[in-house]
Amino acid sequence: MKIVVKIGGQNIDFKNESYFRVLAQLAKEGIKLALVHGGGTQITEFLEKEGRESQFVEGLRVTSPQDMEIIEMVLSGLLNKMLVGIFHHQGVPACGISGRDGFLLEGEKYYPTSGGEKIDLGRVGEIKKVNPRLVHILWEGGFLPVISPVAADKEGESLNVNADWAAARLAVALQADKLLFFSDTPGVLRDIEDRDSLIETLSGAEIETLKKEGKIHGGMIPKLKMAEEALRGGVKEVFIGEGKEMENLPLFLAGGKIRGTKVVL
Secondary structure (H helix, E strand, O other), X not given: OEEEEEEOHHHOOOOOOHHHHHHHHHHHOOOEEEEEEXXXXXXXXXXXXXXXXXXXXXXXXXXXXXXXXXXXXXXHHHHXXXXXXXXXXXXXXXXXXXXXHHHXXXXXXXXXXXXXXXXXXXXXXXXXXXXXXXXXXXXHOOOEEEEEOEEEOOOOOEEEOOHHHHHHHHHHHHOOOEEEEEEXXXXXXXXXXXXXXXXXXXXXXXHHHXXXXXXXXXXXXXXXXXXXXXXXOOOOEEEEEEHHHHHHHHHHHOOOOOOOEEEXX
């Protein structure tokens, strides 16, 4: 079984290894697991220390060249290697890489539009090609790939890529059986203020309705876009849930039900 798991920065708590203990056990059992991590919370903290304000457009962080240096240090350096250290502590040989390694994620600058005008987000990238060979090599060698969502443009320069996009495009390239997004929300909510308004199964048509009603905000916008793209690209199942649900992954993989949103076409 091939699984791509994406965790947000909110789920990276180095004082609590319980989430990662479950992932480590799955890897030990022979499941081909690739972990893609974000780090928005930590990036914002580091930028604030430098006196830089964070701005977002459609859930994407506006990234100046100066910000990109800090973002890459936090994602591909600090967080990536600390996660590798957690898995090593669990007895799993993990290998931390970024999308810049082995041509894994190739991209170009991404320009959203508003009123027919392109918006320049700086060093924000859109993935144009995924070369999963390095992930396969790591799997064959018994390693768990831990992937930072930093891509390279055609000049080899860094691009800040939304981690949900990176995970979804990687899952398609690997033809993964499951793509699992974990963050700080229990899934897709009908009412963002009510955590009990969870939608357990969400179709593409319902996603469009929720968008029109203005009930999908911030980071959930790119997450749902990528969930649909992954399903169309051959990924068999896409799930969105809260970080603590990672502890129930064995039940989920065995066919059981856990709290969250299953996205279907």
